[in-house]
Amino acid sequence: MAISRSRLDKLLSDKLNIKRKDVRLLLAQKRVFVDGSLALDIDLIVDSFSLITVDGDIVQANQAKYVMLHKPVGVVSATKDELHKTVIDLLDVPYKSSLHIAGRLDLNSSGLLLLTNDSRWSERLSKPDSKVAKSYQVTLANKLTEDMIPAFLNGMYFEFENITTKPAKLEVLSDYVAKVELVEGKYHQIKRMFGRFRNPVVKLHRQSIGNLQLDVTLKPGESRELHPVEVQSIF
The missing domain is CATH 3.10.290.10 (RNA-binding S4 domain)
Incomplete structure (x- = not known):
């Protein structure tokens, strides 16, 4: 709304x-x-x-609604789609048709997805000035190397859009798994950044947005409303 x-x-x-x-x-x-x-x-x-x-x-008596969803792989971040099940289809609330997505995940990504009918809140969430960090766990096809860390931190230039990405934090968790934290969300940004090292992303899972962590009790496809303190804690 x-x-x-x-x-x-x-x-x-x-x-x-x-x-x-x-x-x-x-x-x-x-x-x-x-x-x-x-x-x-x-x-x-x-x-x-x-x-x-x-x-x-x-x-x-309209009320602002804020929903956390554990998005599964294979579900599209859209309100309507002729080919795939949408995140709206997963919800079981009477007001779901009034919701829009605040920060999408692509079809093959999973994790924390937020939906709301409060456009001011979602706009604030997406503004670069808000500097809301998003954290992802990324599984790679090939071994991670230490030289990736400064490359992510320094930003990468993408010629097609003529942009340089903002500094991103890369933490190596194991040979094939990393944590990536960034404050922007360019098109397939994480996959393209690892693509510079010819290292395909196998899995991409969003763990948090700002201070809000994905509720570990939510199974893929499950959702719940945010508590009032959580709505403000993101910023």
Whole structure:
């Protein structure tokens, strides 16, 4: 759900199908509450998540939703797809059609995926200025070498887009497994960076976004809502 903002009098006029002068009367009679507080100002700016009541009856009660999903391999990060099962198909919540994806994973990648109806939150999450780090466990076809570490840290130039990647942290966990942490998400970035060393990625699993770790109790395909503290902990 994209967050729309409008004046209170316009919203009530549209919702209740009454004239704006009648809205002014409702406010003057102290019959309107916004987020639990008495509303008296017709110029008050409200958004699609503002709780609005008139005479105690709910006029609008949309709630921001934030969902963590353990995305399996073979499921596409999309709301609709004619060929593959989508991450939306995996959800069992009545509001799933209102959700959008905050940071995709490709078809053959797995791990932490976030979905929300709060566009301001997802936009903040994706902005480079937010510098939200994403952590991945990567399994490679060939042995890792120490010279990869400074190459990731210094950034790599991709001629096709004419860009240099931001510094990424590479930690060698074993001969074939590494942890990669980066603050951006260019197209197939991790696979292309290892491709510079002719080392194909066999598995790519996202473990965390910011301070939010994938819940270890979630099996592939399972999901749960984020706790309020988790929503803010990412940044």
